[in-house]
Amino acid sequence: MTIKNKSTLYYFYSTGCAFCKQVEPVVEKLNKEGYGILKLDLSEPDNDGLKREIENKYNLRCGTPWLVNPDSGNNICGWRGEDIIRKWADGETIVEPPKPKSQAPPFPVENPNNDNLKIWTKKYDEWKKENNHLTNLQDAEQIIDRFKKQKEANDQRKNSLDGRLSMIENNLNRLMSHLGVK
Numbered sequence: 001m002t003i004k005n006k007s008t009l010y011y012f013y014s015t016g017c018a019f020c021k022q023v024e025p026v027v028e029k030l031n032k033e034g035y036g037i038l039k040l041d042l043s044e045p046d047n048d049g050l051k052r053e054i055e056n057k058y059n060l061r062c063g064t065p066w067l068v069n070p071d072s073g074n075n076i077c078g079w080r081g082e083d084i085i086r087k088w089a090d091g092e093t094i095v096e097p098p099k100p101k102s103q104a105p106p107f108p109v110e111n112p113n114n115d116n117l118k119i120w121t122k123k124y125d126e127w128k129k130e131n132n133h134l135t136n137l138q139d140a141e142q143i144i145d146r147f148k149k150q151k152e153a154n155d156q157r158k159n160s161l162d163g164r165l166s167m168i169e170n171n172l173n174r175l176m177s178h179l180g181v182k
Helices: 018-032 045-058 082-089 114-130 140-158 161-179
Strands: 009-013 037-041 066-068 075-077
Touching: 009 018, 009 045, 018 037, 018 082, 037 045, 066 082, 075 082, 114 140, 140 161
Parallel strands: 009 037
Antiparallel strands: 009 066, 066 075
């Protein structure tokens, strides 16, 4: 087996990180193909210190998962897909995706009456215009329609015993998934 990259690459992860669970099999696959990606658990104090050292050296900040070449600072923050991770492992510079200029206005979930929806729609449209550099932003009407359909489906489920049991089961599954329990 030949080493594909001369540098040892680092993969920082944390237990319970959902996106790390997606990165893990990709890193395993690449290592089997001869890439040298060192897996570093951030629950280990030495690994956490190494992560901070690299962040400071290259003026970077990232949670987990974080894939980084410690020699160049070329990195991927978060889950970006297997093809992007492979390009990074091959030494290709990965450009960060565009980020919003500000946080989107919160949807009025607690009291979505017509007046609140009009106010939110105006704020959302302003935010969308400010962030026109982002792709695939939905229209306010699409978000409102999706919310109404979800609320209607939830109301129907709440009205039946099977629906209530199903909701409890879904909530437990989400909690177990969040905690990393299989």
